[in-house]
Amino acid sequence: MRTLAQHVDNNLFLIRLPAWLLFPLGPVALVLAGLGIYSVVSYSVAQRTQEIGVRLSLGATPARVVSMILRQGLGVVGVGLGLGLVFSFACNWVIAPTLVAVRTGDPGIFVGVPTLLFAIGLLACWMPARRASVVNPVEALRVE
Numbered sequence: 001m002r003t004l005a006q007h008v009d010n011n012l013f014l015i016r017l018p019a020w021l022l023f024p025l026g027p028v029a030l031v032l033a034g035l036g037i038y039s040v041v042s043y044s045v046a047q048r049t050q051e052i053g054v055r056l057s058l059g060a061t062p063a064r065v066v067s068m069i070l071r072q073g074l075g076v077v078g079v080g081l082g083l084g085l086v087f088s089f090a091c092n093w094v095i096a097p098t099l100v101a102v103r104t105g106d107p108g109i110f111v112g113v114p115t116l117l118f119a120i121g122l123l124a125c126w127m128p129a130r131r132a133s134v135v136n137p138v139e140a141l142r143v144e
Contacts, residue, residue: 015100030120037124041073045128052132053140062133069132073125074118081114081121 002010045052052065088110096104 034120034124037121041125042128045132049140052135053137057137065133066129069129070125077121081117
């Protein structure tokens with residue numbers, strides 16, 4: 001003898017198993033994406049140390065250097081978010097009929113997740129930009 005809830009849980013076990021297995025991978029993927037963005041922007045800033053030194057020696061303010069690096073890094077993040085949103089909207093219509101008891105097209109998901117990803121991208125771009133803004137122009141020009 002089992003209750004109806006137990007019977008439903010037993011029948012839905014195989015359907016819920018992939019979600020349980022993928023649940024811990026979301027935060028891992030988020031951390032890896034942030035580290036990837038940070039690494040690429042940091043490498044780009046390291047390669048452009050002389051350019052940044054020249055800009056600072058010619059009168060650019062540290063705030064302008066930070067905004068330049070943020071604009072370039074967040075441009076790539078914005079394109080990725082835009083393409084991801086378009087793809088997720090398209091997949092939403094394909095996957096919606098297979099989902100049981102799940103509301104599709106939830107605005108909280110379509111606004112919250114891109115906001116979180118943008119915040120992580122902003123942090124990952126801001127750290128190397130902040131470091132580049134304190135470059136000593138004389139040392140940057142002598143590096144070669």
